[in-house]
Amino acid sequence: MSAYTEWRPSVAPGRQVSCLWTRHHAPGPSYEQLVVPDGCVDLVWSDAGLQVVGADLAPRSVPVRGGAELAGLRFRPGAAGLLLGARPARELRDLQVPLAEVVGAATAERLGERLAAARGPREAAAELEAFVAALVPGWEPDRVVERAVAALGRAQGARLPELATELGLSERQLRRRVTDAVGYGPKTLHAVLRFQRALACARPGHGRGTGEGQGDGGGPDAGAGPGLAEVAALAGYADQAHLTREVRRWAGVPPRVLLGRRAAGPDGARGQASGASS
Template sequence: MSSRAYTEWRPALAPGRQVACLWTRRNAGGAEYGQLVVPDGCVDLVWSEAGLEVVGPDNAPRSVPVRSGAELAGLRLRPGAGGLLLGEVPVRELCDRQVPLAELAGAATAERLGERLARAPGLREAAAVLDAFAASLVPGRPPDRVVERAVAALGRAQGARVPELAAELGLSERQLRRRVTDAVGYGPKTLHAVLRFQRALAFARADRDGAVAGDGAVAGERERERGACADRCAAGYGAGAGSGLAEVAVRAGYADQAHLTREVRRWAGVPPTVLLGRTARPGGAVGQDSGAAS
């Protein structure tokens, strides 16, 4: 059995429209490995031996070392919901950054939360403390309904043209771009590309499991490094057998398989067969994750 374990589940207290999931990661005595983290437009609050940190959206893939014995608990916010943690700080300022919670919420708040986390008997209980903390912030930081509508429109397979979307939301194109960039960290065009990439990964996993895939970037129960694509990779995504990828490309909203391949290389740094192959080998050196690994 692999010493690595990643689990996520829906929040019990914080609203699902803002919090996508709670998660834990453990490397119980195994060798240090590099965790591939790919862009998903989300903001994470992570608790580890380094303390409490807020991880902003990524613009490119990165490999994060996970040391032997590492234990982490986290909370992942949906694209556009970063204001729940950041308040008035634009999410764009945290792109490709990982900063202490104390810099955003104040030293006293971070210290009190850290003390509660330290008393938690286990990782899942620690994640529940993060859930309660996020829920406590909701009354003073309601979601931005305009941003929610923009993210939903841009998350559709065919996306939405900026001029039409701006008019629908009662904004100028410039106002829409600024508002989305401040709230998500990406402009509308980039956000659409990231959500489409995540949707393709979700379809690939769902095909293997016989499930119906939702939007991969905001789904609350994504399966990252548990080999969810193993059978599909072997049957349809291997070298010389591109029918599976072609189908996923069409369903996810890409022009064709070549378009999907280019975009996967852009967001994951590797071709689809390699990315899915990594997902299919949970015991290998590198897994695939769509969020912060810290």
């Protein structure tokens, strides 16, 4: 088992930083953790050092050491340029690299020295936030990408030709700008954000309380949250079958298996289905 906590930034700009998080793994044997795409880039501190985790394009299994403690900072989709600078996020897609490869050895070493004095993951997360906040004055957000991500994150999505026209770009320019900023293109980003919205909609307490589709939720406690048919409608899928296909695509398992793993423990960092961080 593990304990995961996340909270909103208080120093770094919420416009670019989604959250800070910590994770404590209970002592015991190592195990494999399912990690699913979320469109985000994370800065992670662990006993493996400081690492930057790029946006995932497919589910993956990550080994987790018993007793490990981690802290992280998650950038909103398209906002990782605050850390990456001119380096395109597409170059880090599906990768986990040392922070020194992104910001240089000297900068990473200075941050590592401050983290060495941290009394636990919570203080480590605060150091990560202070580090990122200090980068803000020298960085100019891509307003076009921000608008594109917001449009693609809506349940109804946005057709690429109309979105490109609205933003004053060609479709090719829009694809390139979003791919460079996020790690993958607009169509894929929309699918990932819809998948993540479905996971949020499936949480207990979400939904209209109609009981729609509760028979598909798996077990007597299904009423604690909306059923799969309602989740599909809330998240913007055509129907429950569409939801099932997309969950298999992004998680590699059926919806009831994925949601059962999430119910077994708190939500994890990097869009994880249960219990661990990258």
